Amino acid sequence: xxxxxxxxxxxxxxxxxxxxxxxxxxxxxxxxxxxxxxxxxxxxxxxxxxxxxxxxxxxxxxxxxxxxxxxxxxxxxxxxxxxxxxxxxxxxxxxxxxxxxxxxxxxxxxxxxxxxxxxxxxxxxxxxxxxxxxxxxxxxxxxxxxxxxxxxxxxxxxxxxxxxxxxxxxxxxxxxxxxxxxxxxxxxxxxxxxxxxxxxxxxxxxxxxxxxxxxxxxxxxxxxxxxxxxxxxxxxxxxxxxxxxxxxxxxxxxxxxxxxxxxxxxxxxxxxxxxxxxxxxxxxxxxxxxxxxxx
Numbered sequence: 001x002x003x004x005x006x007x008x009x010x011x012x013x014x015x016x017x018x019x020x021x022x023x024x025x026x027x028x029x030x031x032x033x034x035x036x037x038x039x040x041x042x043x044x045x046x047x048x049x050x051x052x053x054x055x056x057x058x059x060x061x062x063x064x065x066x067x068x069x070x071x072x073x074x075x076x077x078x079x080x081x082x083x084x085x086x087x088x089x090x091x092x093x094x095x096x097x098x099x100x101x102x103x104x105x106x107x108x109x110x111x112x113x114x115x116x117x118x119x120x121x122x123x124x125x126x127x128x129x130x131x132x133x134x135x136x137x138x139x140x141x142x143x144x145x146x147x148x149x150x151x152x153x154x155x156x157x158x159x160x161x162x163x164x165x166x167x168x169x170x171x172x173x174x175x176x177x178x179x180x181x182x183x184x185x186x187x188x189x190x191x192x193x194x195x196x197x198x199x200x201x202x203x204x205x206x207x208x209x210x211x212x213x214x215x216x217x218x219x220x221x222x223x224x225x226x227x228x229x230x231x232x233x234x235x236x237x238x239x240x241x242x243x244x245x246x247x248x249x250x251x252x253x254x255x256x257x258x259x260x261x262x263x264x265x266x267x268x269x270x271x272x273x274x275x276x277x278x279x280x281x282x283x284x285x286x287x288x289x290x291x292x293x294x295x
Contacts, residue, residue, distance in 0.1 A: 030054050225282055236278050
C-alpha cells in the first residue's frame, strides 16, 4: 500500500518513523523544508516535490501541518493535493485547526472525488513514535471501515481508535480536550509555585500528590522537564495559544462561553509576550514564579 505523509514536523515525522520501522508500506513524504524530506529518504522513504505529486501517487495520504491556512494551502494551493488527485485517493487530515476550515476542505474533496476523513490526535510525540497515538475519527463511515484505512489506523494507534461520526464532532473533541489539558497545566504549575513557598520541594510534591485528586496527566508527562527546568518544546507556547484560540472561536460560533479557557489563554499570551513562545508550555513557570516572587 502506498501511503503519503505531508508535514514532517514533530507528529508527522513521528508517524513516518513509526511506519518505516514497522515496514509493509511504500512510504512517500513531503515537507516545505527539503532537508526534512532528504532525512527520511535516507531512512527508506520516497520523497516527492509537491502535495500534487503526492496525491497523484499514493492510496492514502496523511496531512499534519501547524495552522488552518497551512492546511488549506496544502490541499487547495497551486500545487496542492486537489490539483490532480489519483482516482480513489483517501485523504486523512490530522492537524489541529478550526472547524470551518475542516468542513470547507471536506466539501472540496467531495467535489473532486477524494475521500476525506479527519483523525484528530491524542497524547504527544513519544506515543506517535511507538505507534500508540489515540485517533478520534470523523467522516463517512464507509471510508472509516475501508480495510486499508483500518490497517493504517491500527499501526498508528495500536487499536486506540474512536469513531465519532461527524467531522465537526471529532474536531470539537480535539479542541476542547486540548483546552481542558492546557488549563489543567496552568493550575498544575500554579500549585507547584504555591507549595514551594511552604518549603516543600517540587519532587516531594509530585510524589505525595499522586495519592490525591490533584494527580493528572502532567505529573508524568512533564515531570523530568520540570525538575530539570528544561523548557525545550514538546509543545510550544505559541501552538498552545493557537489551539486555544481555535477553541474559543468555535465556542463563540455556538454561543457557548468558555470562561476558564479564556482566562488560561491570557497566561500563555503573557508567556509568549515575554519571549517564551517557542518554549514548552511549562515556561508558564517563569511567569508564575515572578508573580509568586519564588526563587
